[in-house]
Amino acid sequence: MSRQVKSGLQVEVRGVSKAFVGVQALDNVNLTVGAGQIHALLGENGAGKSTLIKILTGVHQPDSGKVLLDGREMAFRTPREAIAAGIGVVHQERNLITRFSVAENITLEDPPTRFGLFDEAAAVAATRKWLDLLHLDTDPRTPVSRLSVAQVQLVEIAKALSLESRFLLLDEPTSSLTPHETGTLFAVLRRLAADGVTIVFVSHKLEEVFELCTHVTVLRDGRNACDSRPLAGMTRADVVRLMIGRDERAFAAPAIGTRSGPPALELRGVATGLGHKDITLQAHAGEILGLYGLVGAGRSELARAIIGAVPITAGEVRIDGKPERIRDVADAVRRLGIGYVSEDRKGDGLILAHDVAANIAATVWHRLGKFLGFVSDRMQNTTAAPFLTSLDIRTPSLAQRVGNLSGGNQQKVSVAKWLAAGSKVLIVDEPTVGIDIRSKAYLHDLILKLARDGAAVIVISSDMPELVMLADRIAVMKGFRLVDTFDNAREYTAASQRIMQAIHG
Amino acid sequence: MNAFRRMLRSDSLGLALVVLLGGAALSIARPEFLTAYNIDVILVGFCLTVIYALGQGVIIAIGHMNLALGATGCLVAVSFGGAMQVWGLPVWAAVIFGLLIGMFCGFVNGWLTHKSGLTSFIITLATMSIFKGISLGITEAQPFYGVAESVKAFGSDRWGPLPETLLVALPIVIGLAVFLGRMIPGRQMLAFGGNPSAAELSGISRARMVILAHTLSGLLAAIAGMMSVARLQLASPAIGDEWLIASFAAPVIGGAVLSGGHLSVLGTCLGVLIVSLINQALVMLAVDPFYVQVLLGALILGAVGLNRLRESRMGNAPVLRLS
Numbered sequence: 001m002s003r004q005v006k007s008g009l010q011v012e013v014r015g016v017s018k019a020f021v022g023v024q025a026l027d028n029v030n031l032t033v034g035a036g037q038i039h040a041l042l043g044e045n046g047a048g049k050s051t052l053i054k055i056l057t058g059v060h061q062p063d064s065g066k067v068l069l070d071g072r073e074m075a076f077r078t079p080r081e082a083i084a085a086g087i088g089v090v091h092q093e094r095n096l097i098t099r100f101s102v103a104e105n106i107t108l109e110d111p112p113t114r115f116g117l118f119d120e121a122a123a124v125a126a127t128r129k130w131l132d133l134l135h136l137d138t139d140p141r142t143p144v145s146r147l148s149v150a151q152v153q154l155v156e157i158a159k160a161l162s163l164e165s166r167f168l169l170l171d172e173p174t175s176s177l178t179p180h181e182t183g184t185l186f187a188v189l190r191r192l193a194a195d196g197v198t199i200v201f202v203s204h205k206l207e208e209v210f211e212l213c214t215h216v217t218v219l220r221d222g223r224n225a226c227d228s229r230p231l232a233g234m235t236r237a238d239v240v241r242l243m244i245g246r247d248e249r250a251f252a253a254p255a256i257g258t259r260s261g262p263p264a265l266e267l268r269g270v271a272t273g274l275g276h277k278d279i280t281l282q283a284h285a286g287e288i289l290g291l292y293g294l295v296g297a298g299r300s301e302l303a304r305a306i307i308g309a310v311p312i313t314a315g316e317v318r319i320d321g322k323p324e325r326i327r328d329v330a331d332a333v334r335r336l337g338i339g340y341v342s343e344d345r346k347g348d349g350l351i352l353a354h355d356v357a358a359n360i361a362a363t364v365w366h367r368l369g370k371f372l373g374f375v376s377d378r379m380q381n382t383t384a385a386p387f388l389t390s391l392d393i394r395t396p397s398l399a400q401r402v403g404n405l406s407g408g409n410q411q412k413v414s415v416a417k418w419l420a421a422g423s424k425v426l427i428v429d430e431p432t433v434g435i436d437i438r439s440k441a442y443l444h445d446l447i448l449k450l451a452r453d454g455a456a457v458i459v460i461s462s463d464m465p466e467l468v469m470l471a472d473r474i475a476v477m478k479g480f481r482l483v484d485t486f487d488n489a490r491e492y493t494a495a496s497q498r499i500m501q502a503i504h505g
Numbered sequence: 506m507n508a509f510r511r512m513l514r515s516d517s518l519g520l521a522l523v524v525l526l527g528g529a530a531l532s533i534a535r536p537e538f539l540t541a542y543n544i545d546v547i548l549v550g551f552c553l554t555v556i557y558a559l560g561q562g563v564i565i566a567i568g569h570m571n572l573a574l575g576a577t578g579c580l581v582a583v584s585f586g587g588a589m590q591v592w593g594l595p596v597w598a599a600v601i602f603g604l605l606i607g608m609f610c611g612f613v614n615g616w617l618t619h620k621s622g623l624t625s626f627i628i629t630l631a632t633m634s635i636f637k638g639i640s641l642g643i644t645e646a647q648p649f650y651g652v653a654e655s656v657k658a659f660g661s662d663r664w665g666p667l668p669e670t671l672l673v674a675l676p677i678v679i680g681l682a683v684f685l686g687r688m689i690p691g692r693q694m695l696a697f698g699g700n701p702s703a704a705e706l707s708g709i710s711r712a713r714m715v716i717l718a719h720t721l722s723g724l725l726a727a728i729a730g731m732m733s734v735a736r737l738q739l740a741s742p743a744i745g746d747e748w749l750i751a752s753f754a755a756p757v758i759g760g761a762v763l764s765g766g767h768l769s770v771l772g773t774c775l776g777v778l779i780v781s782l783i784n785q786a787l788v789m790l791a792v793d794p795f796y797v798q799v800l801l802g803a804l805i806l807g808a809v810g811l812n813r814l815r816e817s818r819m820g821n822a823p824v825l826r827l828s
Contacts, residue, residue, distance in 0.1 A: 309706060333708035340706055348706055351699035353766050365689045373689045419708065443696050450654045 064494025088165025262321025290471025568765025586740020590651025611723020660735030699766030
C-alpha cells in the first residue's frame with residue numbers, strides 16, 4: 001500500500017440520466033472536476049445530488065451517459081470497483097464500525113497480516129501515517145466510539161485516502177461539526193487539494209461553499225442548473241437562484257397564533273432520561289414553533305419525550321393549561337392528542353410493506369373497532385380516503401403499498417395518519433428532507449394550513465431558510481438544552497444571525 | 506403487468522396450483538396415493554401441523570421466532586397426561602390446565618424477550634431447554650398412558666371421511682385469519698412486525714404486542730400438544746421434537762416474511778399441505794425418510810429466496826447501502 005497521496009483524478013460526468021420507478025432522478029447531467037479542484041455540488045433535497053453520488057461510487061448504474069476518469073470511460077458495477085478506481089466517499093451517515101479501533105477501521109478492507117494473523121502493530125503504524133497527514137492527534141488504538149464527531153469525520157477521510165483515493169466525495173461533512181472543527185477540516189481539505197487530490201464537496205451551507213470551493217455545479221429537479229462554473233464573481237443570491245429557480249422567497253405569512261389562553265403544549269423545566277435539562281417552551285394553538293439545532297442537539301429526542309416514547313424525569317407538562325403526565329405513546333396519542341411525524345419516515349414513520357389505508361388508519365384502529373374489536377377494510381378506507389384528496393397524496397389506490405410511493409407522497413401519508421388521529425399538537429421532524437421541490441412547497445403550505453386550522457405545530461428542522469420561513473417563534477437547542485427562544489419576524493439575515501449567535505456565541 | 510403483480514402478491518394461488526399439480530402427478534405416478542387411507546393420513550397430519558405452524562406463524566409475523574414451540578407443546582402434553590393419570594382430573598379441567606400452561610410458557614417467552622431486550626432466538630433457545638428438561642424430569646422420560654378414553658376417541662374417531670380433530674383445526678384457522686385480517690390486535694401485531702418503531706410511535710405498545718404474539722404462540726403449541734396426545738393415545742415426552750422445521754417451513758412457503766409484518770393463514774395451510782405432500786411422495790417413492798429432512802431444509806431456503814425476490818420485485822427489499 002502506498003503511503004503517499006497520489007495525484008488527483010480528473011472527473012467528468014457526461015449526459016448521465018437515471019430513472020427510478022416513475023421518477024427521473026437525473027436527466028442529462030454534466031459535471032467536470034479538474035484534478036486538484038475543490039468543487040461544490042449543490043442542490044436542494046431531491047435535486048439528484050445523492051443519485052449522482054451513488055452513480056459516481058458505483059451503487060447505481062446510469063441509464064445513459066458516461067463517467068470518465070482522467071478521460072477514460074468507467075462503468076462501475078459495484079462500489080468496490082469505484083473504490084479500486086480511486087474514488088473515496090465520506091458519507092453523511094457514519095460508516096465506521098464503532099467498536100473497532102481507528103486502526104482496525106482504516107485497515108478493514110486490506111488488513112495487514114503476519115503469518116496469516118492480523119498484525120496490529122503494522123496496522124497502527126500504517127494508520128498513524130494517515131492520521132499525521134490529517135494532523136489528527138489520536139491514538140490509532142482508540143475505539144471509534146470514543147472519538148468526537150469531528151474526529152470520526154477525519155478518520156473517515158483518512159480511511160478514504162488509505163484506499164488510495166485520488167478523488168474524494170464529501171457528502172455534508174460539516175453538518176455535525178462546530179465552526180472550529182469545520183475550520184480544521186477545511187484546512188485539511190485545502191492541503192489535500194494542494195497535493196493534487198480532487199474533491200467534490202456537498203453542503204447545504206453556502207457560506208462554507210464560498211469559503212472552500214473554487215467551482216460549483218448546481219442540480220435542480222435532476223438537471224444541471226449550472227455546470228462546473230467558477231465561483232469567483234458569483235454571489236450567494238446567484239447560487240440560491242440556481243438552486244431553487246427563483247429568488248429566495250421571504251415568506252411573509254403573518255403570525256397566525258393569537259396566543260390568548262393557555263398554550264396547547266407547555267413544558268416547564270422538563271428533564272428527560274436522555275439528558276435534556278430544564279426545557280421550558282410553549283406551543284400555542286394556531287402557531288408554528290420552530291425548533292432549530294445541529295445534529296445531536298437533542299431535538300428529535302425531545303420530540304420522543306413529548307410523545308411518550310422516552311420518560312420525562314422532571315418538570316411539568318401542561319396540555320391546554322392542565323398539568324398532565326404522559327404515561328406512554330398510546331396515552332400521548334389517544335388521550336392528549338399529540339402526534340409526531342418522524343424524521344426517519346422509513347425507519348420510524350411508516351410501515352412500507354403495508355398499504356396506504358392501513359398506514360393512515362394505524363393511529364385510530366382503537367377508535368374504528370366497533371363490535372368486539374373488528375375492523376374492516378371499508379372502515380379503514382373511509383378513514384383514509386379523505387386524505388388522498390385533501391393532502392393530494394398521489395397513489396393509484398388505498399391498497400397501494402406505501403413503499404411504492406415517492407418520498408413526498410410517503411411524507412404526506414405520515415402526516416395524514418396524525419390528521420386522522422386528530423392531533424392537536426403536531427410535531428413535525430425534518431419534514432422536507434429528501435423530497436422533491438414541489439412536494440416541499442406543498443408540505444410547507446400544509447404545515448401553515450394545519451396551524452391556521454388550529455393545531456399547535458412544532459417544526460424541527462436543520463434547514464434554516466425553511467424554519468425562518470415557517471415558524472412564528474424559533475427555539476434553539478444545543479446540547480439537550482434550550483439556549484434561545486425568540487419571535488421570528490421571518491427576516492432571514494436577522495434570524496439566522498440570532499440562531500448562530502445562540503449556538504456558537 | 507398489474508395482473509402479474511397481483512398474482513405474485515397473492516401468496517396462495519401459486520401454492521394451490523402446486524398442491525393440485527403435485528397431488529395429480531403423485532396420483533398418476535402412484536395410483537395408491539388416492540386411497541382413502543392415504544388421504545386420511547394426510548388430513549390427520551394436516552390438523553396437527555397447521556396448528557403448530559400457525560403457532561410459529563404468529564411469531565414470525567412480529568419478526569420474532571419461537572424455538573421453544575415444540576418444547577412448549579411437549580410440556581403441555583405431559584402435563585395434560587399427568588393431570589389425568591396422576592391427579593385424576595376430568596378431561597375438561599386437564600384441557601384448561603394444559604392451555605394455561607401453554608399460554609404461561611408463551612407469556613414467559615414474550616415477557617423475557619421484551620424485558621431483556623435480547624432476541625427471541627436466544628430467549629426461546631433457553632426456554633426450549635428449560636421446558637424440555639421439565640417435561641423429561643416429571644415423566645422420567647416415560648410416557649403417561651392414563652389418557653382418558655374420550656381423548657383417545659377424539660384422536661381416532663372419524664366424522665364421515667374427516668378426522669374429528671378437524672373440528673379443532675378448522676375454527677383455529679378461520680379464527681386466526683379473522684384475527685390477523687380484521688381484528689385490531691391482529692392488525693396491530695402485523696403493523697408492529699412490519700415496522701416496530703413506526704408502530705410504537707403510532708401508540709401501539711411494544712410490550713403488549715410481543716407478549717400477545719408469544720402467548721398466542723404458546724396457546725397454539727398447547728392445543729397442538731394435546732392434539733398429539735389424542736392422536737398418539739398417550740402423553741409422550743417426545744411430542745414436539747419434530748415440529749421445528751415444519752413450523753418454519755409451512756408459514757414461509759405460505760409467503761410469510763421472516764422479518765415480520767406479513768403472515769398468510771391460507772398460505773400457511775397450503776404450506777402445510779405441500780410439506781405433507783412431499784412427505785407422502787417420498788414415502789411412496791420409497792425414499793429413505795432421512796432424506797425428507799434434506800428436502801424440507803432445501804424447501805425452506807427456496808421459499809425464503811422466493812419471498813425475497815418477490816419483495817424486491819415490489820421494491821420493498823432493503824436497498825443496497827453504500828459501503
